[in-house]
Amino acid sequence: MRWSKDDKDGPRGYHHGNLKEALLRAALELIAQKGPAGFTFAEAARWAGVSPAAPYRHFRDRDELLASIALRGFNLFEAALKRAWDDGRPDVFVAFDRLGKAYLEFARTEPAYYSAMFEAGIPLATDPELREAGDRAFAVLRVVAEKLCAQTPAGTRPPALMVALHVWAISHGIASLFGRGDAARRALPMSPEDLLEAQMLIYLRGLGVPERKSDRSG
Amino acid sequence: MRWSKDDKDGPRGYHHGNLKEALLRAALELIAQKGPAGFTFAEAARWAGVSPAAPYRHFRDRDELLASIALRGFNLFEAALKRAWDDGRPDVFVAFDRLGKAYLEFARTEPAYYSAMFEAGIPLATDPELREAGDRAFAVLRVVAEKLCAQTPAGTRPPALMVALHVWAISHGIASLFGRGDAARRALPMSPEDLLEAQMLIYLRGLGVPERKSDRSG
DNA sequence: TGTACATCAGTGAACGCGCGTTCACTGATGTAC
């Protein structure tokens, strides 16, 4: 399928009408198929049903397109994490569990965004807008970490920032090693979701967060 | 610098003498600089000071060269982890801490091997030799996990395989998010080593492994 | 030790290909009056 002129608005003739959007979608599809390195400006144009010169009206070059994808990815990611966390309702544990599952789900269902964000090697330092979007997504984890820390015994309470980084590292580790079912990764005796949930429960126990009555087993 | 004919054995003239090795080294250097996607057969040949047709005497194609690198990487990785673990001497905790640091050190000092092994998307399924090498490296973590589990209260003892996967995920998560100092990654308020050590200690506490007297702080 | 020969490991020229990029251009759209 092609995200071309007749996608939704009907045929547009000479002007595409929504080429920028179509190029982003084409790039997402190509990245999902072949990884961030395996997409070219020219092929994205072809997918959009447009001449190879057309993309230059909308993006300076390949890297700018990739950065746009990462930017949008961070925004979607932030929204997905926020939605899952839902301000910690009905309680911190249920919400935290949802958060982990949402993380894995994002990595699995949006592999192109995920790899543009974390694996494509886009230099965050040089793009403030991108960096801020990444920071906003991380801020969600940061808030979650604060709520978790608030549950720990006051004497040995760890820094929330550190806990946020731990949560991120665990999630990213599982997502990138096991979370996307391609042939390069190995088979598992349990689902990534179960693996992550178990790991999070052990980690929380280690933090000294009191356990809920129901799930002692992990 | 070039890994060319006069590298060690003196000038060889028409025959390179050790081209296969030189190509592997050139590829490692190129991958370290530009990522697994950013190395080409032709450029590796140029680095080795050899015509673009020469590599075909030693590798069927680019993918075979990449797979060779991943294979060697797994072997080196296994050796590094084993060396760090040192059969759990002088005790499980000290050895486990060393293991984590060795993991991060490998990812940092051998980024080319590391990304060929875990990020290049080489299909493990189709290359038994590669898969076995990867399995042997993982087996080290598996043994470590068993020793850790042996320290936990018998009633709630978790499966060693799961613990091994957790240890791997934590290490990989930190290594790939924070462990290599390129511009794409973000600044941290603490070293990856400290971050990993703290996370491992919390995890062990959560497993119910009794703590050593000295380090209650994490 | 010397010679003839087979094999090995390179050369270098050539090819087709797709990419990134540019350029002058032109059809379509929006707007002022």
Place this chain on the structure above:
DNA sequence: TGTACATCAGTGAACGCGCGTTCACTGATGTAC
């Protein structure tokens, strides 16, 4: 409502480039006798 014009968003042809790959070849090395 119609017309003139400016601007926008595309075209399509062309370019140089580096890559992967092949081919007949040849210099170097090893070995049999």
